[in-house]
Amino acid sequence: MSAPDAATMTHEEIGAWWATAVTRIAPGEIDLRGYPVQDVIGRLGFVEVVWLLLRGDLPEPAQARMLEAALVAGVDHGPQAPSIAAARMAATCGVGLNSAVATGVNLLGDVHGGAGQQCLALLERMGERRAAGEDTGDVARSVVAEYRERGAYVPGFGHRFHPRDPRRDPLLAMVSEGVRAGAVDPGPLESALALEEALAQRRTRPVPMNIDGATAVVYASLGFAPELARGLFVLSRSVGILAHAWEESRGRSRIKGPLPRQVLATYTGPATRPLPDGD
Template sequence: MSDPDAATMTHEEIGAWWATSVTRVAPGEIDLRGYAVQDVIGRLGFVEVVWLLLRGERPDPARARMLEAALVASVDHGPQAPSIAAARMAATCGLGLNSAVATGVNLLGDVHGGAGQQCVALLHRMADLRAAGGGAEAVAEAVVAEYRERGAYVPGFGHRFHPRDPRRDPLLAMVREAVEDGVVDPGPLESALALEKALAARRTRPVPMNIDGATAVVYACLGFDAELARGLFVLSRSVGILAHAWEESRGGARIKGPLPRQVLAAYTGPPTRALGPDA
């Protein structure tokens, strides 16, 4: 059946085009998942509202605290992070603040910014394998062997800059506390620690969880889908991107590239040559 002609559509049919359970808006009225916005303002924190909009109901205080900790932990990693560097460069090129922030956010893809989502997906997969009868350590060893055979990195582990990511321990300590209090299921934490142990086997140096792995444990314990883990990381890192773009825009520099002007990129092509008379 073809779509109805717009001229004959009822108000209900037109309104159903963008039907949503997230927000109800009417003249003088805004409801967020059924709560009047004037009741929410000043009574719910930002993280509680994030949870409310994504999940449909308010979180309990323990889960809200865990989500807030994960979001705080991921806000920034300095101008050496490509997303931050890109935003700072954009700010020196005359772009508005919103465009500079968008430049940085748009660099958060599968390689830079996607490991958290990939790690949550892996923890969900390990949960299925464990439910089928595998122990945490046996499943982790099989997963690590699989990644090594493919020559791939296990997402959420190791860091190119930090021997041990300083954000790992406080996040995992909070998860352990929540597990002990019966707030969340221990499965994701057990699987992640088993992966860490399997990765360290037969190595002289351990491969501890990085921020992506630690926040993946939090998001998996809280029941977030893997794709939302990346969305939450983008939400968090946008704060750092905004701060760096704003700082750079206040500095007065113009058209800053990836290298200082005194440094030229190494050239690996042929030496300077004549075009020749036959050109």
């Protein structure tokens, strides 16, 4: 059966092209998941609206506090972070602020910015094994053994800069509080702590959770999908990217590269040589 001709389509058929349950728009009307925007403004916080748009309902106060804590924790990690550095470099090249921010955000991929999603997916797989009757500690040890055999890092654990990520403890404390109050599922926290313990075995230094692991525990406890863990991290880190891009755009430097002009990248190619004589 061929597709209908656009000239013969009804308004309902055309409107169904971008059908959405998120927002209803009409002249003089904006509803967010059914709530008139004029009622939302001033009554709901930004984090509550994030939850509303992503989940379709309003969060409980404890859920909103946990989500806000995770978003706050990931806002920035200084200009040495590639996404921040790229945004600052872009800001010195005469592009608009939106382009500078987009430059930084576009660096948040599987390696830089994706560990939270990967960790949450791992916690979900561990949860499935726990539900099937396996012991949490046994599951964690087998996961660590599998990653070590592949020579891979367990996503969400260890940090190249911090011996112990200062964002870990307050986030996990909030999850623990939520578990005690019966507000969130205890499984993700138990699995993550078991992984941390398994990683520390036969090592002189522990491998504690980093920001990606801690926020993955928060998002998993709140029932967010792994893909949204990355989306929420992008939303959070965009604040820091914006702040750094704005600060750099206020300076007088132009076309700042990754190294100061006085420092040249190490050259590893052939020594200077003449072209061979041609016939």
